[in-house]
Amino acid sequence: MMKKGWVVFSVLLVVAAAVLLYAFRDRIFVKKVDDGGDESGSSEESVATASEFPLKRGSQGxxxxxxxxxxxxxxxxxxxxxxxxxxxxxxxxxxxxxxxxxxxxxxxxxxxxxxxxxxxx
Known part of the structure; x- marks a missing residue:
């Protein structure tokens, strides 16, 4: 009976982690950005920027x-x-x-x- 509880807990933990990773994927993972200047097809890596919201002191545009x-x-x-x-x-x-x-x-x-x-x- 105790083993079944741990299995259920483990499954719920994995599902919760997957949901969080999906929800915050833009802030966690690195995106490849094509700089357009190199004909060899190589890409430059850059960290994905956070959303421009909320607009706050210092925001411009x-x-x-x-x-x-x-x-x-x-x-x-x-x-x-x-x-x-x-x-x-x-x-x-x-x-x-x-x-x-x-x-x-x-x-x-x-x-x-x-x-x-x-x-x-």
């Missing part, structure tokens, strides 16, 4: 610009909350404060971005 435009439209509805943000594509202190007002935290998660900025949910 088009998604931050879109977020800042969205936050300005929200702030325009309640001008007493915060001053208008500079739409510069750089997530700084004012953007963090506006996110805290809009989302309840000083970062913008992927779900919040898709729901509010892109309007997909």
């Amino acid at each position: 088009d998604k931050v610009t879109a977020l800042q435009k969205y936050l300005n439209s929200v702030l325009a509805l309640a001008p007493l909350l915060d001053p208008e943000l500079d739409v510069d594509g750089i997530f700084g202190d004012k953007t963090a404060q506006a996110c805290a007002t809009a989302f309840g935290e000083p970062v913008c998660s992927e779900a919040n971005y898709k729901a509010y900025v892109e309007g997909k949910y």
